[in-house]
Amino acid sequence: MDASGAADLPVFAIVTGLLGGLALFLFGLETLSRALRTVAGDSMRKVLATLTTNRFVGAFTGALVTAVIQSSSVTTVLVVGFISAGIMTLGQAIGVIMGANIGSTMTAQLVAFKITEAALPLVTAGFAIGFLARNEVVKQWGAVLLGLGFVFLGMAMMSDAMAPLRQSPEFVEAVATLREPVWGVLVGFVFTAVVQSSAATLGIVITMASQGLIPLDAGIAVLLGANIGTCATAMLACIGRPREAVRAALAHVLFNVIGVVAWLPFIPQLEAVVTGLTPGSAAREIANAHTLFNVVNVAVMIWFTGPLTRLILWLVPERAPLPGMEDLPRPRYLDSALLETPPAALDAVRLELGNVGARVRRMLVAGLPAAIQGSRPALDAVARMDAGVDVLYESVMDYLRRIGSRTMTRSQATTYLALMEAARGLESIGDLVETDMVTIGRRRLEEKIAISEHSARRVTALHDRVLDALDGTLEAVRSGDVDAARRVVAMKPDIHALVQAATRHGAARLVANEPNRVAAYTREMELIEQLRRIYYFCKRICRALADPEPATEEAAPSLGAAAE
Numbered sequence: 001m002d003a004s005g006a007a008d009l010p011v012f013a014i015v016t017g018l019l020g021g022l023a024l025f026l027f028g029l030e031t032l033s034r035a036l037r038t039v040a041g042d043s044m045r046k047v048l049a050t051l052t053t054n055r056f057v058g059a060f061t062g063a064l065v066t067a068v069i070q071s072s073s074v075t076t077v078l079v080v081g082f083i084s085a086g087i088m089t090l091g092q093a094i095g096v097i098m099g100a101n102i103g104s105t106m107t108a109q110l111v112a113f114k115i116t117e118a119a120l121p122l123v124t125a126g127f128a129i130g131f132l133a134r135n136e137v138v139k140q141w142g143a144v145l146l147g148l149g150f151v152f153l154g155m156a157m158m159s160d161a162m163a164p165l166r167q168s169p170e171f172v173e174a175v176a177t178l179r180e181p182v183w184g185v186l187v188g189f190v191f192t193a194v195v196q197s198s199a200a201t202l203g204i205v206i207t208m209a210s211q212g213l214i215p216l217d218a219g220i221a222v223l224l225g226a227n228i229g230t231c232a233t234a235m236l237a238c239i240g241r242p243r244e245a246v247r248a249a250l251a252h253v254l255f256n257v258i259g260v261v262a263w264l265p266f267i268p269q270l271e272a273v274v275t276g277l278t279p280g281s282a283a284r285e286i287a288n289a290h291t292l293f294n295v296v297n298v299a300v301m302i303w304f305t306g307p308l309t310r311l312i313l314w315l316v317p318e319r320a321p322l323p324g325m326e327d328l329p330r331p332r333y334l335d336s337a338l339l340e341t342p343p344a345a346l347d348a349v350r351l352e353l354g355n356v357g358a359r360v361r362r363m364l365v366a367g368l369p370a371a372i373q374g375s376r377p378a379l380d381a382v383a384r385m386d387a388g389v390d391v392l393y394e395s396v397m398d399y400l401r402r403i404g405s406r407t408m409t410r411s412q413a414t415t416y417l418a419l420m421e422a423a424r425g426l427e428s429i430g431d432l433v434e435t436d437m438v439t440i441g442r443r444r445l446e447e448k449i450a451i452s453e454h455s456a457r458r459v460t461a462l463h464d465r466v467l468d469a470l471d472g473t474l475e476a477v478r479s480g481d482v483d484a485a486r487r488v489v490a491m492k493p494d495i496h497a498l499v500q501a502a503t504r505h506g507a508a509r510l511v512a513n514e515p516n517r518v519a520a521y522t523r524e525m526e527l528i529e530q531l532r533r534i535y536y537f538c539k540r541i542c543r544a545l546a547d548p549e550p551a552t553e554e555a556a557p558s559l560g561a562a563a564e
Contacts, residue, residue, distance in 0.1 A: 010164060017161025018204075021154045025203050026195075028150025029107070035143035036068060037341040038407060055305050058095030059102075059298055066103025075100040076248050090244075091309045094251045098298045098305075101227075101255065105291040108202045108223075110148075111155060112287035119156055122149030136409045158207045165213055175208075178218035181264050188225020189232075198230035202290060209282035216282065217271050220289045224263060227256045227293070245335075247316050254308065259297035329359070329388040334399040342408045342416075349396060349403070349419050350478055353426065356392045357474040359385065360430045364470060364534065367433040368463045371441035371527060372451045379441045386434035393427040415480075421544040422477045425537040429470070432530055432537075440526045447519045455520075458502040459527050465491070465498055466535045473538040476545050485546035488538055495535045502528050 047061060066075045079093045088096075126146025133139045165171045178184040192201045205222050208214040214222075231253040263270065270289055278284040301308070333351040338344045363385045370378040400420055408416060444451070451459075469488050476485035503525070 014161050014164060018158055021157030021159075021161060022195075022200060022204070023154070024150050024157060025111075025154030026197060026200055028147045028152075028154055029197075029199055030147070031150060032144055032147030034340055035140045035147060037344075038409070039137055039140045039144075055092060055095030055302055058092045059099035059302055062096035062099025063102040064099075066100040067106040068103075075103070076252065079248055090247060090251075090312065091305050093248060094255075094305045094308055094312075095302060097248060097251050098255055098302055101252075101294045102291070102298055104198070105287070105294050107199045108206070108287040108290045111151060111199075111203050112206055112283040119149050119152035122146070123153065124149075136407070140407075155203060155207055158204065159211060162208060162211055162213060165211075171213070175214050175218060178221060179215060181217075181221045181224075181267055184218050184221025185225035185228070185260065185264070188222035188227075189229040190225075191222075192226040192229025193232040196232075198226040201226040201229070202286070206283045206286050209286050212282070216275065216285055216289075217267055219282075219286050220267050220270060223286065223290050224260045224267075224293065228253075228260055231256050243316055243318060247312050250312050250316060251308065254312070255297065255301060258301065259293065262297075263293060329355075329391045331355075331392060331395040331399075334395055336402075339402055339406060342403060342406055342412050345399070345403045345406075346412065346415050346419060349400060349423075350480065352392065352396050352399070353419065353422055354474060354478040356389060356396065356423070356426050357470070357477060359389045359392070360426050360433075361467070361470055361474065363389070363430055363433045364463075364467060367437045368460065368527070368531075371437045371444070372456050372459065374441055376442070376445060379438045379445075383434050383438045386430045389427060389430040393423060393430075396423045418544040419477070422473075422541045425473075425541040426477075429534050429537050432534055436530050437527065440523055440530070444523050447523075449520045449523060451520065451524065455502075455505060455524055458505050459524065459531070462495070462498040462502055462528060462531050465494060466531045466538070469495070469535050469538040473541050476542055480545070482546050485542035488542040489546060491535070492539065495532070499528055499532050 047065060062075055062079075076097055079088065079096050122145050126142045126144070126149055129142025130139050130146060131142075133142060178187060188201055188205075191204075192198050195201070202223055205214065205219045205226075209216065209219045231249070235249050235253060270292065271285075274285045274288045274292065277288055331352055332355060333348040335348060338348050363382060366378075366382050366385070370382050374382075397420075400416065400423065403416060469491050472484050472488040472491075475481055476488065507521075
């Protein structure tokens with residue numbers, strides 16, 4: 001084509017078609033990923049938590065989970081939570097993150113099929129299922145089909161939009177520069193970092209390769225750059241997050257950068273291998289190159305997880321808290337990236353409620369001795385402890401509010417309501433210690449009352465049993481242990497018997513000839529009542545966890561929508 005022909009290139013149609021197709025592609029991919037995370041996230045989370053006994057099993061598990069839920073970032077965030085909870089070591093986590101890179105290549109394999117003829121039937125079927133189904137799981141599978149249809153439809157639009165570029169000498173010339181590996185890697189890195197989606201880069205490369213617009217070696221160089229570009233999103237996302245998150249993101253960056261640098265001299269060999277595997281199919285060659293790159297990287301680098309772990313710990317050491325900020329409460333597990341995966345987000349709430357419960361437990365342990373015989377400073381110290389509980393409680397409730405705006409299955413919604421009950425109950429226990437129990441201690445000091453040793457033993461026995469109930473409650477909240485919750489509920493007769501014994505002893509003291517016996521009796525009965533109420537809240541939390549409403553998988557709209 002001559003210069004005048006080049007000037008006739010339909011630039012507006014190409015740009016709008018390419019951007020519109022890319023938007024449809026990304027929308028479809030997000031719809032597909034969100035639906036898969038909703039229906040499969042719970043089982044995949046359990047798999048990830050249990051099948052990471054060593055780095056090899058961890059890599060396989062990371063690949064499996066990421067391939068199913070279509071989100072390596074969610075896998076990484078789950079791993080961060082497991083590290084923080086002590087479920088997984090950093091070395092095991094690095095294996096999972098390596099495996100997640102393999103799992104993420106399934107997206108490229110999916111789009112490489114280019115079943116564009118099936119795009120509209122998939123959209124139609126997906127919309128019909130989502131519109132007509134009453135079962136929430138079925139609705140989400142409809143969303144999977146809908147998202148898949150949009151992925152293929154977007155690919156078709158991009159392909160049609162870029163077809164005229166084959167006749168543009170300027171474009172062909174520009175693409176030729178990408179055959180220089182460094183330029184190809186740079187373009188892939190920059191584009192992926194800007195759009196924050198390696199899948200988008202791979203989709204465009206596969207489309208261009210299918211149209212004959214980009215040679216295979218240049219396409220491979222761009223996809224190598226996309227592997228580095230996807231790390232930019234992870235690094236930006238970990239700003240201000242715990243050290244575990246920074247280490248996980250750094251592991252991802254080091255793995256990808258080292259892999260790309262190592263592969264640069266071997267692009268011709270990689271091109272030869274994938275051409276031999278699927279000759280004549282440019283889309284499959286690009287997808288296979290992406291998969292082979294990550295598989296070989298994992299196969300080689302998994303043997304070096306020990307040195308890589310030590311390097312990361314050296315680069316990101318533990319940070320000492322700022323002076324005066326040592327006990328500043330801050331949520332550890334409430335990661336916004338988990339909100340699109342309700343089962344994982346609910347698990348984050350469980351872990352954070354463990355933090356809340358640990359603070360409440362410390363208050364209860366210190367509260368009774370301070371109320372019975374503590375000084376005013378001791379009582380003030382107990383009262384101040386509630387501030388941390390309140391801060392974390394507010395964070396948990398805000399996070400639960402955000403989860404409630406997402407679509408959940410009925411069983412997930414039941415767990416959501418039980419965890420909300422647990423948050424309210426733990427906060428109420430903290431308030432009982434901070435307000436009522438501390439107030440009783442202050443009145444004891446004002447009235448100059450001395451609680452007898454025998455009375456103190458009776459109240460302490462009740463306190464110890466209530467503390468056992470709180471321990472069981474926290475175990476049930478953190479792990480979802482239904483048996484632990486039921487054991488707490490079954491403690492009611494023991495608690496009742498201890499309350500009755502302490503009450504009878506108090507009544508006997510009331511008729512004794514002792515100074516301030518009425519005031520002493522009143523304070524003792526108040527303490528017994530507060531301990532009884534604390535057990536009541538434990539029992540209420542455990543009943544919500546152990547005996548939820550019968551769970552079905554009927555449609556469960558977002559709780560936010562239901563409240564309107």
